[in-house]
Each structure stands twice: as structure tokens, then as C-alpha cells.
Amino acid sequence: MYVISISQGKGGVGKTTTSNSLGAALVETGKKVLIVDLDPQEHVQVSFNNNGPRTQYGMDDVLLDKIPISRAIRKTGIENLFYITSGERIVIAEQYLPIHKKYYQFLAQSLSEISVFFDFVVIDCPPLLGALTMNAIAAANLVIIPTLPDAYSIVAVGRTINWITQIQKTINPSLTYRILITMYTKGITSHRLMFEKLSMTMNDKMFHSVISTSSKLRESQIVGIPIINYSPNANSSEQYRLVAKEVLDHVQSETQFT
Secondary structure, three states, rough: OOOEEEEEOOOHHHHHHHHHHHHHEEEEEEEOEOOOOOOOOOHHHOOOOOOOOOOOOOOHHHHHHHHHHHHHHHEOOOOOOOEOOOOOHHHHHHHHHOOOOHHHHHHHHHHOOOOOOOOOOEOOOOOOOOOOHHHHHHOOOOEEEEEEEOHHHHHHHHHHHHHHHHHHHHHHOOOOOEEEEEEEEEOHHHHHHHHHHHHHHHHHHHHOOOOOOHHHHHHHHOOOOHHHHHHHOOHHHHHHHHHHHHHHHHHOOOOOHO
16 A cells, blocks of 8 residues: 655645546556545545535544545446545644554554555645644655745745655655646746746655646536546646656655665
8 A cells, every 4th residue: 555645735736636637547457546635624525526424434433533434435427436534633633642652643544454455545734833733744755845836835834844854864764755837828938937936945855746736627626536536637637647647656656666
């Protein structure tokens, strides 16, 4: 099982959209995928058009009450794509976890219980670089950092990379990360210049693919269906397929050197 955390120290950069779209794109390649939501806004659940009353456990129950993570898994309506919502008490978990020794291992330990059932786990992190995000990064093989092509978002990327580097040094030495440009408009000069600058400075830490601004992508969020399934021929669908291919190539290259 390969764990991908989607993390950025700034909100509104496309973390949930990337989590759901990448998950759906990986399923399309024949993989079985679980999306784990750690954001208090519970946008993953909304994204799968599930706004009804809670009938199952969430990640708050897993982290606070030690409920087996398998009992929190929900179906999305898309074959081989599953999710776990964050839950109403996930903010309490953010405050509660650090009182325990090695609290940053809680999520990794829970995920180990289901490692034989999934090929990929994609974790949607909150924008806060706190205890929940630390758990997600400590559990991850790869961190994807989505960012808008603007100066404020890039500053947040730097903070996120510093955070990841600290966890890499102290907790998770095999961790890697990649930056993904989202909400990109080719015709906007500042977007193009920012992408070119990042590509030169970050080099192999950048995805070659970018996610363009798209009305179809926004529509898919409203109806609660990943873009891959909502509009398979849309540009955004093809872009997320390319991201998935880059991820699969990265996983394969990691395997060759281990």
C-alpha cells in the first residue's frame, strides 16, 4: 500500500479536488484507492455528494476512540474508490493527539491494519500544519503540495517544504514530495512566469503536468462526482490522468531502488 498525503499550509489551493481526482484517476488504472479526510470542513464527503446524517464512524472516532479504521470506510458509488470522512470531532483530535507519546504515529498504525486491502491511500490534509498533518506526513510515502501560481501560495509552499523536511529528517526518512500547480491559466502571464520560475528552481520536485482552471471541474464539485467520472473527456480529466501517471512512474522508480 502506497500512501500519498495532499498538504499545503494555505487553504483554497485545490487539496480536496486533487485528492478526489487523483484517487479516481488511479482507480481508472486498475488500482483500489482509499481517500482519508483529515480536514474539519469534511469536503471529501461533500465532494462525493454525501451530505446526509452520519451513519458510520469518521477519522475522529479512529484517532480519539481507537475505533478500527476498517469500520470507518465508506463507499463512494465508484467501484474500487472508498473514503473516510474526518468527522465532527476532528478539531478535538488536533488538540488531543499531542498529549500522547509518539502521537504522530497514530495514523500510520491505523492504516497498517488495512494495508492489504488498498493499493493507494490518499490523505486530504487540513491547511493547518499541526498534529493531524504531522500524522499524515509521517504516514506518507509521497506528499503532493498543490499550489496556485501566485506569490502568496508559493510562500506557503516554502513553509510546507520546511515542515516536510523536518519530518523527513526526524521521523520519515524515505519521504518524498512533489509540487503540483493548480488553477493555472496559460494566457495569464504571471501564471506562466511563476510556473517557469518554479520549474527552474525546484526542478525534479515539480509535476510536469498542471491543472488548468476549468468550468467542468467546478461543475463536478457541485454535483459530487470526480471530474474523471463526471466529464471523462474534459481537459482537467486528462490532466489528472497525467498526474496519476507521473505518480505511478514515481512509485515504480522508488521500487527499483529499494
